[in-house]
Amino acid sequence: MSKYISTNCFRNIAWQSVYIEKVKVENNNLHLTFEDLLFAKEHPLNPFDTEWETNEAVLVFYDFKVFDSGYYDCSQVQKKFRDYDKDCQYFPISLL
Structure with a gap:
């Protein structure tokens, strides 16, 4: 079950030093497990008034190509x- 659902917020994620720990394709959905992600303060799921770094994060792309x-x-x-x-x-x- 997803903890947070966010659409089209990639511009609010800092991609400069990400590490993908795991890739899984299941039912035409792509699951990417990241060591951590850095969210800009403008990201809609960021409750803080500054950048926010997660621990492990999983991004799921539904019906991807x-x-x-x-x-x-x-x-x-x-x-x-x-x-x-x-x-x-x-x-x-x-x-x-």
Whole structure:
């Protein structure tokens, strides 16, 4: 059962350093389990007047379509700021 339901609020989530711990596809629904997420103070589910960091968070996408799936390997990149398209190697993988 969902604890919070929010639609179209991606612009209010800080995506700069997210780590996906688990991916599950079930009944054409995609479940992504994140180590934590950082919500901007403007996010409708954020009750605080500042940014709010969660512990584990699961985002569920209902009746989704996959356009592309893969990952960037940046393990050999020593720079603090990375341009993923230029600095890292992309490996396509099948999500399903």
